Amino acid sequence: MNSDTDLAALTCEIDRLHRECLSLIMATTNASHRPTASYAPFAHMDGKFYILVSGLAIHGENLKAQQELDILLIEDESKTRNIYARLRLNYRGTATAVQKDSAEHGRAIALLTERAGKTVSLLDTLDDFTMYRLTPTRGTLVQGFGKAFVFDPADLAGGVVQLNEKNIGDYR
Structure with a gap:
């Protein structure tokens, strides 16, 4: 990183995606390491993501079997100038x-309800729904061609x- 200004600009982009994206895309795997892509509304609190998911959903089963996952926040397609260069933020992380x-x-x-509406309160009363804390362990921000940055989210x-x-190769 070249300067504090560059770091401030990256932090601004990361914060913007945390605010503007109401849901995250997640890649989870089951006990046999079979992958599943899914999504969930989230709340971002204290550097972690919080999702409320059903244990009956494939991703709910997967999070019980395998704690490791990948998280993606991505700029809306309608806002991008080049579909190949969409602003995106990936995190590797663990679910608890x-x-x-x-x-x-x-x-x-409370935060999830603020972001996703009163359906959250109803889902939270159902026995099959579990709140997960997703703790990012490594982040990658892609701002476009030749503009990818790796960082420790903590x-x-x-x-x-x-x-x-x-x-x-050192970051794959």
């Missing part, structure tokens, strides 16, 4: 169930690396 009667659960439900100021032909 949040205890229903905890303060963390209450805060996450310590953005600790270093952002711009990907190029020489270092991309």
